[in-house]
Amino acid sequence: MNTLNHVELRQVVEIVSVDHSPISSKLTEMGLVAGQLITTLFRAPFGDPIAIELNGTVLSLRLEEAQFIEVKA
């Protein structure tokens, strides 16, 4: 299963699950739920954190937070 930290930039992916994240309830509250489409926007210099777009807002998260977000194309 692919995880968000491995997704190339400017891709649209669908979230499969955030269940394995230690902060899954917080991710859910930010709208990161199974079925949600997100776009990878840009990376900070040094590749971390990353910024994604969902429902018109931009959210940044660290790679260590993104690695628990399972996605599919």
Added chain:
Amino acid sequence: MKIALLGNPNTGKSSVFNLLTGLRQQVGNFPGVTVDKRSGFIQINQVQHELIDFPGTYSIYPRSKEETVVFDVLSDTKHSQHPDQIIFVVDASNLQRNLLFFTQVFDLGIPCVLVLNMWDLAQKKGITISIEALEKLFPGVPIVQSNARVGLGKDRILKAIDSTKVKDLTFKPFLDSFHLCEIEDVQCQKLEAENRLQKIKTSLTKVVETKVLEGENFSRKIDRILIHPVFGYLIFALVLMVIFQFIFSFANAPMNWIDNLFSHFSIWSSDLIPEGMVNDLISQGIIPGIGGVVVFVPQIAMLFFFISILEESGYLSRVVFIMDRLMRPFGLNGKSVVPLMSSVACAIPGIMATRTISNWKERLITILVAPFMSCSARIPVYTLLISLVIPKMYLFGFINLQGIVLFGLYSLGIVFALLVSFLLKLFIKQKEKGFLLLELPDYKNPRWGNVFINVLEKVKIFILDAGKIILAISIILWFLASFGPDMDGAAHGLSKTRAYQSMSKQEQTIAMDACKLSNSYIGILGKGMEPIIAPLGYDWKIGISLITSFAAREVFVGSLATIYAVQDDGGKQTLLIDRMRNEVKADGSPVFTLASGVSLMVFYVFAMQCMATMAVVKRETNSWKWPLIQLAFMGVLAYFTAWLTFIILS
């Protein structure tokens, strides 16, 4: 009636608060936590209501220890801050996520007004909302649109508050069979969030209509430059330079005015009040003490003016974004950057700016290391000592040696700030793990009203909360410097000497001041600590100045001038420098050598020689524990590094 203002971050909630209350605001802490509690009064039909602004959160369930205040207040109907009514602010352009928290609040059964803020922005994004359809989802909740940034919607919101009635018996929660989860039960919270989002999503299909607009979002275009690996950092460095240029060129003048104003006050009051103890206490203790508080205001105001602009415009979260990775190895976070950078001007606003760091451990570490950044009060100490012991020389014909030393002192502070954070990261234990999950809001023009109110608020907090402590310490320092077990005897002895009698009136005053200070309690303390500081190359006169400069670092210069009985030559200090150059120890060797001078500078890089910073740390950590720990470890570090420096150089 108590009205709570709630909503997500970046929804313009504080704009709504400012719009409703204007300048009639108070700031303080919520009981038990260091979370700003802003409150103000609004009047509806001649009845006064208290409006309390809560921290912006994404959910009723806290992300950090500090956010628990929202949960505690809302879930406990007996809590002293529990509201009778709620104004809930949402960003109209992002209804779906915003409604998650709103439906939680709605389900608690507290009467609500829903404010759809940033209405214009939503329209620009091609979003249309049917208020009628939305009202059907939340029966009994008046829904108003506003555009608080430009001052629109105040009357509508006030009217809506008035029209809300106590919930009737037909009230039905948004989520069927709703009950609050335990604060630790994240599984329950996740499930609840999922269910809510699901229901919100299906319900909103009848409420929100989105037209997909052509072309790239304006903010995304700017981001490509501001987050660029090269330009991003360059622009941030440029922004910092502009801010410091401003502060260093414009804070000095008002600080001098304040200094002059208070010394005039002091002279005026000493002429007015009959001579004696009360006169001394007021003219030399209290008035200069208050002056010592007010003198920080220009720097605090200017720094928060700029920080508020960065925050309001949306740039601040980009700074966090590009700096996060760099700061993390040190136990810090991207949000630590602005507080630390501000500390280069003054640690006080820097430490006050750490409120944005939600993780307690990261915030604490930032507070503890901020005073290592060389602040502007160290400059007079550095420049005096550099011109005294560092020769005016050029390395390789063009690098100014004095400049290199100054640069070295600044770098030393920064390097140790990071090093100490790294060590603190290993020592400070915390269960809750830090995470970023930060929203990058669209860029906006800052609202000057909000900036102004924010500056005012920070100045008020400093004067009211930290000012008391600073005043108390300065009165203690005044007492120790003005009284001694046998001061009158020493003064009497001096006045009998032939040398004294042959002096001019002015010289006599200066000599008398020097005599009094060295025979005061501080003088005795300074002499007593000579054996302790001798290994660093200092004598008791430096010891006295070290103690007095706890009031503020730059006092060091003035104290030395008093002890050496040097006349003030209008800030040029050539007299003082000459006098210091000729100062010799008992064995005839000079006191100020390269070794002792650099050792002293290193001491000032590390030592917590600032009571105002301690007072602010006390306020920001809500206990004396941390400022005292900080005082101790900075003191120990200063002592040993200064000692090492002295040994290496001599």
